[in-house]
Amino acid sequence: MAMASPNNKALERYKSAVTVATSVVGAAMLLRRLIADILPGTALGGLLLLRPASARRHVVLIEEFDGALYNRVFLAARAYVSTLLAAAPSVPLMKASLPRGAGAEHVLLAMRPGTAVVDVFGGADLTWRLSRKHDGSRRRAAAEDAREVFKLSFEARHKDMVLGSYLPAVMARVEAMSQEQRQTKLYSNEWGKWRTVRLRNASTLATVAMDGGLREAVVEDLDRFLTRKEYYRQTGRAWKRGYLIHGPPGTGKSSLVAAISNHLHFDVYDLDIGGVRSNTELRKLLIRMKNRSILLVEDVDCALTTAPRRDVNGEGPDGSSPASKNHKVTLSGLLNMVDGLWSSSGQERILIFTTNHKDRLDPALLRPGRMDMHVHMGYCGFVAFRELAANYHGVHDHPLFAEIENLLGEVEVAPAEVAEKLLATDDTDAAVEMAVKLLRDRRAGTGEDAGGYIKQKLHVGPRRPRRQPAPAPRRGVVGAARRVVLDEEIGGSSRRGQGRGSGTARRGRGGVRGRGRR
Numbered sequence: 372m373a374m375a376s377p378n379n380k381a382l383e384r385y386k387s388a389v390t391v392a393t394s395v396v397g398a399a400m401l402l403r404r405l406i407a408d409i410l411p412g413t414a415l416g417g418l419l420l421l422r423p424a425s426a427r428r429h430v431v432l433i434e435e436f437d438g439a440l441y442n443r444v445f446l447a448a449r450a451y452v453s454t455l456l457a458a459a460p461s462v463p464l465m466k467a468s469l470p471r472g473a474g475a476e477h478v479l480l481a482m483r484p485g486t487a488v489v490d491v492f493g494g495a496d497l498t499w500r501l502s503r504k505h506d507g508s509r510r511r512a513a514a515e516d517a518r519e520v521f522k523l524s525f526e527a528r529h530k531d532m533v534l535g536s537y538l539p540a541v542m543a544r545v546e547a548m549s550q551e552q553r554q555t556k557l558y559s560n561e562w563g564k565w566r567t568v569r570l571r572n573a574s575t576l577a578t579v580a581m582d583g584g585l586r587e588a589v590v591e592d593l594d595r596f597l598t599r600k601e602y603y604r605q606t607g608r609a610w611k612r613g614y615l616i617h618g619p620p621g622t623g624k625s626s627l628v629a630a631i632s633n634h635l636h637f638d639v640y641d642l643d644i645g646g647v648r649s650n651t652e653l654r655k656l657l658i659r660m661k662n663r664s665i666l667l668v669e670d671v672d673c674a675l676t677t678a679p680r681r682d683v684n685g686e687g688p689d690g691s692s693p694a695s696k697n698h699k700v701t702l703s704g705l706l707n708m709v710d711g712l713w714s715s716s717g718q719e720r721i722l723i724f725t726t727n728h729k730d731r732l733d734p735a736l737l738r739p740g741r742m743d744m745h746v747h748m749g750y751c752g753f754v755a756f757r758e759l760a761a762n763y764h765g766v767h768d769h770p771l772f773a774e775i776e777n778l779l780g781e782v783e784v785a786p787a788e789v790a791e792k793l794l795a796t797d798d799t800d801a802a803v804e805m806a807v808k809l810l811r812d813r814r815a816g817t818g819e820d821a822g823g824y825i826k827q828k829l830h831v832g833p834r835r836p837r838r839q840p841a842p843a844p845r846r847g848v849v850g851a852a853r854r855v856v857l858d859e860e861i862g863g864s865s866r867r868g869q870g871r872g873s874g875t876a877r878r879g880r881g882g883v884r885g886r887g888r889r
């Protein structure tokens with residue numbers, strides 16, 4: 372086995388503890404504790420260290436069932452042995468199967484009962500053998516009724532190493548594999564309940580084009596966050612991280628959310644805050660979120676306000692005023708609830724807000740310490756353009772690139788618009804021509820308007836019909852007028868109804884601002 376380096380703290384604890392465990396029983400108990408840490412709820416009854424069959428060999432039996440339940444250690448062993456079989460130079464006979472719902476690349480290989488495969492770890496040979504065990508000693512049971520059991524045998528002198536390092540590494544490796552293979556899900560709230568679909572947005576952090584080190588900054592931040600469980604525990608802080616992703620339409624904000632989800636293998640809970648009828652409902656939704664997940668609020672400038680507003684008569688939102696009925700959930704309410712609930716659950720959670728208009732956000736959200744990292748997805752720069760060209764056409768250079776670089780320095784164009792041109796044809800030259808034409812036209816002020824791209828929705832399926840926002844009252848000062856419009860939109864606005872290609876967003880090619888310690 373290529374030794375996996377399990378970065379699991381529990382594993383490290385276990386490894387150091389087991390070095391002082393002198394008895395087989397002591398080591399086995401520690402192993403049980405470790406497995407319980409890695410696979411919570413694991414049935415452990417099927418794991419048994421046998422007395423040595425000879426003075427020189429030990430055998431660990433891993434049975435298929437623990438009582439009436441599947442033994443999850445057996446399942447882990449089966450997945451691990453499958454990787455051994457795939458790597459083995461020759462195995463006489465194997466079975467192949469595809470777990471339900473798994474992609475073709477996840478074919479599981481298995482030994483035939485009675486056969487064995489040898490693994491090498493820390494200089495020791497470890498033999499995995501599969502056999503069958505019949506219930507009832509004399510009964511003639513059909514072969515299919517028999518239960519399978521893995522026998523892991525090794526020289527007695529390697530006992531501590533096997534229990535202390537090898538088996539924990541096997542468990543950690545299988546856990547990592549299952550995380551990688553896991554299909555992420557997208558949840559959306561409908562009438563107070565989460566409805567789930569498979570997240571089909573295949574964006575990755577490699578395919579979202581970004582300029583100037585932004586990708587590296589985001590990846591580093593995410594990976595650092597994941598490894599800091601101890602830091603969050605020691606400081607008593609909720610193990611969560613907040614990202615504000617902002618930028619003009621079509622710059623890849625939703626794609627970045629999907630990429631983060633795919634990178635971490637975290638499910639996304641896309642909260643349609645306008646559809647939440649009360650704080651109680653919001654609390655229930657938050658409680659029902661699973662660990663290792665992302666809470667997403669898109670277009671947060673339209674979705675939330677800081678605090679319950681007072682209506683024209685100055686009445687507070689006590690539930691009786693008509694105004695308050697539309698404004699049950701507030702930004703500070705959401706953030707406080709998230710803080711409270713997540714600090715007690717102790718698992719990795721990510722909060723992402725997106726907006727096309729950072730300038731319209733409530734200052735409460737921009738306060739230091741509120742969102743840990745601000746990620747600006749900007750108009751397309753030349754670095755991002757080259758990434759798109761490389762991703763879509765495998766082209767890294769082209770005679771028109773010099774002109775494109777100059778044009779991109781002069782015009783504002785969303786990556787989505789460029790992507791649309793590049794994807795319009797398989798002919799690389801024609802695609803680059805189309806992209807350069809878009810830029811020339813934009814500079815000349817001719818051609819199509821910005822924003823004619825196909826939005827890549829995270830959502831599949833219809834949302835609940837939403838009420839139209841009330842018309843904005845006219846005021847003299849632009850900023851004040853906008854604030855009033857925002858107030859009117861809350862509770863029933865279209866979440867994505869921001870003007871396309873709006874020129875209000877700050878010009879820029881993307882960037883990142885981190886806040887606070889991770």
Ligand SMILES: Nc1ncnc2c1ncn2[C@@H]1O[C@H](COP(=O)(O)OP(=O)(O)OP(=O)(O)O)[C@@H](O)[C@H]1O
Nearest residue numbers: 579580620621622623624625626786787790826827
């Ligand atoms: N930076 C990018 N890299 C790669 N593709 C991009 C990028 N930006 C946009 N696209 C493509 O453009 C389409 C729309 O992008 P996306 O929906 O992620 O943008 P957005 O910023 O969330 O837009 P909106 O503000 O309108 O919600 C998608 O098909 C996506 O693949």
